[in-house]
Amino acid sequence: MHTTDYLIAGSSHAALEAINAIRMHDGDGSITVVTRDPHRPYSPTVLPYVVSGRSTPERVFLRDDDFFTANKVDYRSGCALAGLDPAAHQARLADGSTIGYRKLLLATGASPIVPPIPGIERVDYHVLRTLDDATRLRAAMAASKNAVVLGAGLVGMHAAENLVKAGASVTIVEMSKQLTSGYFDEVAAGMIEQAFLGNGAKIRTGHRVVGLEPSADGATLKLDNGDTIPTDLLLVAVGVRPELGYLDGSGIATERGILVDDTMRTSAEDVWSAGDCAQARGFFTGTPVMNAILPDATLQGRIAGMAMAEDPGLKPYAGGLPLNTYHFFGRHAISVGSAAVPEGGRAQVRFDAASGRYLRAVFDRDERLTGIFGVNEFFDAGVMAQLILRRTDLGPLRERFFAQPLATGRELMSQLWR
Amino acid sequence: MGQAYSTIAFDPAKCDGCGKCMTACASVKFDSTDTTRSLIQIVRSGGARIEPPRPGEFELALCRQCADPKCVTVCPAGALGKNGTTGVIDWDASKCVDCLLCTIGCTYAGIALDEHSGRVSKCDTCEGKPACVPACPTGALRHITTARIYNEVGSWEDLFAPGLAGCQGCNTELLMRHALRRVGPDTVLATPPGCVPGMGSVGFNGTTGTKVPVFHPLLTNTASMLAGVKRQYERVGRKVTAMAIAGDGGASDVGFQSLSGAAERGERILFMVVDNEGYMNTGMQRSSCTPYGAWTSTTPIGAHGRGKTQDAKNLPMIMVNHRCEYVATASTAYMEDLYEKLDKALAASERGFAYLHVYSPCTTGWRFQSALNIEVARKAVESNFVTLWEYTPEAGLHFTRPVDKPLPVADYLKAMGRFRHLSPEQVEHIQNKVAENLRFVRKIAEQADEQ
Ligand SMILES: Cc1cc2nc3c(=O)[nH]c(=O)nc-3n(C[C@H](O)[C@H](O)[C@H](O)COP(=O)(O)OP(=O)(O)OC[C@H]3O[C@@H](n4cnc5c(N)ncnc54)[C@H](O)[C@@H]3O)c2cc1C
Numbered sequence: 001m002h003t004t005d006y007l008i009a010g011s012s013h014a015a016l017e018a019i020n021a022i023r024m025h026d027g028d029g030s031i032t033v034v035t036r037d038p039h040r041p042y043s044p045t046v047l048p049y050v051v052s053g054r055s056t057p058e059r060v061f062l063r064d065d066d067f068f069t070a071n072k073v074d075y076r077s078g079c080a081l082a083g084l085d086p087a088a089h090q091a092r093l094a095d096g097s098t099i100g101y102r103k104l105l106l107a108t109g110a111s112p113i114v115p116p117i118p119g120i121e122r123v124d125y126h127v128l129r130t131l132d133d134a135t136r137l138r139a140a141m142a143a144s145k146n147a148v149v150l151g152a153g154l155v156g157m158h159a160a161e162n163l164v165k166a167g168a169s170v171t172i173v174e175m176s177k178q179l180t181s182g183y184f185d186e187v188a189a190g191m192i193e194q195a196f197l198g199n200g201a202k203i204r205t206g207h208r209v210v211g212l213e214p215s216a217d218g219a220t221l222k223l224d225n226g227d228t229i230p231t232d233l234l235l236v237a238v239g240v241r242p243e244l245g246y247l248d249g250s251g252i253a254t255e256r257g258i259l260v261d262d263t264m265r266t267s268a269e270d271v272w273s274a275g276d277c278a279q280a281r282g283f284f285t286g287t288p289v290m291n292a293i294l295p296d297a298t299l300q301g302r303i304a305g306m307a308m309a310e311d312p313g314l315k316p317y318a319g320g321l322p323l324n325t326y327h328f329f330g331r332h333a334i335s336v337g338s339a340a341v342p343e344g345g346r347a348q349v350r351f352d353a354a355s356g357r358y359l360r361a362v363f364d365r366d367e368r369l370t371g372i373f374g375v376n377e378f379f380d381a382g383v384m385a386q387l388i389l390r391r392t393d394l395g396p397l398r399e400r401f402f403a404q405p406l407a408t409g410r411e412l413m414s415q416l417w418r
Numbered sequence: 419m420g421q422a423y424s425t426i427a428f429d430p431a432k433c434d435g436c437g438k439c440m441t442a443c444a445s446v447k448f449d450s451t452d453t454t455r456s457l458i459q460i461v462r463s464g465g466a467r468i469e470p471p472r473p474g475e476f477e478l479a480l481c482r483q484c485a486d487p488k489c490v491t492v493c494p495a496g497a498l499g500k501n502g503t504t505g506v507i508d509w510d511a512s513k514c515v516d517c518l519l520c521t522i523g524c525t526y527a528g529i530a531l532d533e534h535s536g537r538v539s540k541c542d543t544c545e546g547k548p549a550c551v552p553a554c555p556t557g558a559l560r561h562i563t564t565a566r567i568y569n570e571v572g573s574w575e576d577l578f579a580p581g582l583a584g585c586q587g588c589n590t591e592l593l594m595r596h597a598l599r600r601v602g603p604d605t606v607l608a609t610p611p612g613c614v615p616g617m618g619s620v621g622f623n624g625t626t627g628t629k630v631p632v633f634h635p636l637l638t639n640t641a642s643m644l645a646g647v648k649r650q651y652e653r654v655g656r657k658v659t660a661m662a663i664a665g666d667g668g669a670s671d672v673g674f675q676s677l678s679g680a681a682e683r684g685e686r687i688l689f690m691v692v693d694n695e696g697y698m699n700t701g702m703q704r705s706s707c708t709p710y711g712a713w714t715s716t717t718p719i720g721a722h723g724r725g726k727t728q729d730a731k732n733l734p735m736i737m738v739n740h741r742c743e744y745v746a747t748a749s750t751a752y753m754e755d756l757y758e759k760l761d762k763a764l765a766a767s768e769r770g771f772a773y774l775h776v777y778s779p780c781t782t783g784w785r786f787q788s789a790l791n792i793e794v795a796r797k798a799v800e801s802n803f804v805t806l807w808e809y810t811p812e813a814g815l816h817f818t819r820p821v822d823k824p825l826p827v828a829d830y831l832k833a834m835g836r837f838r839h840l841s842p843e844q845v846e847h848i849q850n851k852v853a854e855n856l857r858f859v860r861k862i863a864e865q866a867d868e869q
């Protein structure tokens with residue numbers, strides 16, 4: 001049986017940061033990475049650009065073989081984790097072999113949700129999470145005339161834009177009343193919607209798909225109001241959830257994801273988890289939340305790696321903050337923090353129709369920033385996130401901050417954490 | 419050995435917000451007059467609304483070329499990476515997919531959207547020649563290239579044994595290793611009693627602490643013994659550097675007679691004094707280099723004692739009066755300056771007596787936190803408590819780091835415990851002494867200018 005000091009399952013952002021953190025403190029402990037994906041590490045976030053042709057599959061890799069050699073990492077691709085025995089410190093792989101570990105990191109991310117729509121098993125559909133998904137979608141896109149995107153989250157919207165630009169007629173079907181809900185507020189979502197409509201996309205918000213039938217071209221969707229939509233390319237992008245099958249029988253505590261404490265430790269001894277598969281403390285709620293975004297995956301991966309290597313410099317997790325950037329038809333949208341107005345707090349909004357600049361900032365009752373959202377209004381999201389995480393009292397600066405978030409944010413940064 | 423890199427430093431106390439750096443950057447990088455495109459951004463701080471703006475009211479947003487760059491870790495496209503040679507975080511425009519995630523990762527506003535191009539932009543230090551720095555008229559921006567020294571010196575052989583028995587935070591290890599690396603293996607080293615042998619130069623258990631011949635003369639005869647060793651090598655035709663690393667006690671008190679004699683005879687040796695203003699190794703007794711008012715174990719604080727009652731002897735100025743081949747003062751807070759002087763002293767020691775006086779704060783004896791050594795050393799210079807200059811008989815004396823707007827000496831005194839008891843009168847005495855010392859050295863420097 002192969003044994004290793006550090007076993008890491010997954011090869012994406014959380015895993016890569018954990019490797020860095022471990023090697024920062026422990027130069028010698030053996031590291032083995034097992035990943036389901038057949039490729040070298042890459043980011044799911046870059047995939048829309050592989051679909052659009054902006055990037056190419058050969059150019060997306062985040063590490064080369066030299067990295068693994070230099071860091072003494074045994075990298076095994078196409079090698080999925082299938083089961084765990086935490087008491088014995090052993091992991092079972094899909095090929096039936098077993099690996100013994102001293103410490104284990106579960107960084108297996110998330111997979112697209114495939115909703116249980118009657119008939120879905122009989123039609124051909126796409127998802128977008130892996131490089132192979134992207135290559136397949138790009139090939140299909142070239143021939144598509146009538147595409148349907150199910151789900152108006154950022155993944156779906158980005159793909160829809162690609163399809164529009166590739167010349168297909170595109171319909172976006174979304175269950176909730178608003179596009180990109182959870183990321184952007186009504187006004188911003190309205191701007192996004194206008195941009196898509198203006199570019200010829202059709203939008204069917206507030207509708208569920210109740211059935212799918214195979215057709216000569218591809219499939220026909222049936223909506224809850226009885227409408228039917230024929231399509232030759234169906235992309236399912238209704239969200240993600242971690243696949244936790246390999247935990248069966250391991251006794252590791254889960255809710256929506258793998259429950260972890262502020263050092264990313266799971267309920268089992270010597271097992272950590274980070275990234276999209278982990279459910280860690282939310283900054284605003286204090287309770288465990290799913291915050292499946294790239295920056296959080298890197299941060300959690302770093303913390304997990306430091307904890308595993310027993311790095312005394314470890315600072316516990318401050319809690320996950322929603323952070324998103326999004327481009328649509330030449331415009332950009334940025335969201336940092338929570339859109340909900342806390343009790344006793346307030347939201348401030350400005351919109352300039354001529355320039356299309358939109359800004360919404362949310363403050364709590366103590367004049368501390370809790371969220372900021374902009375369309376075509378650039379501010380330093382990393383600085384804003386720090387202002388929120390540091391619970392900075394904006395006090396007398398609030399008006400100026402709202403008028404000039406870029407300059408005022410930088411000014412505060414220089415004083416608070418230069 | 420890790421790589422050190424050059425960096426752009428900003429002194430908010432000097433910046434008056436003129437914005438010339440931004441003009442230069444926008445022009446060089448984008449051929450534009452729009453300063454919002456500049457990769458260096460000066461921002462008004464503290465909501466100050468005083469017109470015209472004054473220095474101290476401006477802050478900087480500029481990429482720090484992090485060693486642990488968060489922008490790199492969050493980039494999904496592999497478009498950002500640290501250049502191992504230059505230290506710059508390089509941005510590969512052809513890989514970047516304009517997702518703006520790096521602007522989330524960076525907490526320093528070091529990478530931002532350039533609205534004209536729709537792409538992110540960040541400082542690349544202009545291939546090692548930043549255009550903003552020469553454009554700055556106040557000296558608020560400086561390009562610090564000291565890293566070159568560390569990289570170069572790092573590749574030379576370390577001639578001290580690994581691990582030293584020094585106090586935590588003492589900068590003498592830095593001095594010993596750097597100086598010996600610089601002078602190289604063909605050196606005979608004299609280390610009279612003091613912190614340097616205490617740290618291990620003379621070794622442990624019958625082996626020396628250096629990889630060059632080292633000896634442990636008496637406090638009294640260091641310079642004469644070393645002169646004899648050097649002459650013997652010259653007689654047998656071997657070229658070696660004869661170097662002493664001595665404390666201030668060993669040089670200015672009991673060792674002064676042999677030091678003065680060797681200087682007067684023009685012996686070809688390099689005499690480096692590590693001045694920590696007292697006999698620190700033996701329990702922090704006063705020396706003639708201990709400043710007025712300072713606590714030492716022999717100038718205690720109590721019902722009557724208020725620290726040392728005499729002023730320090732200005733030993734380097736006395737050495738100038740020997741008309742040595744080379745005399746200089748240096749500080750570990752200014753390594754570039756120290757290095758230049760070490761090079762010159764080494765060259766001068768081939769011709770005659772070279773004397774290098776390095777001010778060296780003592781964490782234990784001066785009573786400050788071990789992390790603050792360089793800070794204390796810097797404050798000593800910034801308050802003119804010590805001055806950095808060099809002297810040769812041909813060129814006379816010149817300041818190498820003149821201080822235009824010195825800190826009040828109280829700022830320096832407050833940085834450590836040995837002056838904690840000072841009365842306002844004592845502080846005033848020291849401030850006056852600083853002024854007097856400065857006048858004295860300046861006079862000599864002015865004479866040199868008149869030549
Ligand atoms: C199209 C798309 C666009 C996105 N855009 C953004 C964006 O703009 N901003 C943002 O913040 N986030 C975005 N995300 C989300 C972001 O990519 C993820 O949050 C991030 O990749 C999470 O990293 P991770 O390391 O936790 O997991 P993942 O990136 O999901 O990687 C999981 C890894 O685990 C491996 N694995 C899975 N199962 C197993 C197993 N059983 N055994 C072994 N290995 C396994 C996989 O092969 C993979 O290497 C996007 C995601 C997608 C799909």
Ligand code: SF4
Pocket residue numbers: 480481482483484486487488489490507523524525526527528529540
């Ligand atoms: S852009 Fe920001 S995170 Fe990246 S190196 Fe510069 S300062 Fe550091």
Ligand code: SF4
Pocket residue numbers: 492493494495496497498509513514515516517518519520521538
């Ligand atoms: S904008 Fe470009 S450099 Fe920045 S994270 Fe995205 S791909 Fe990387």
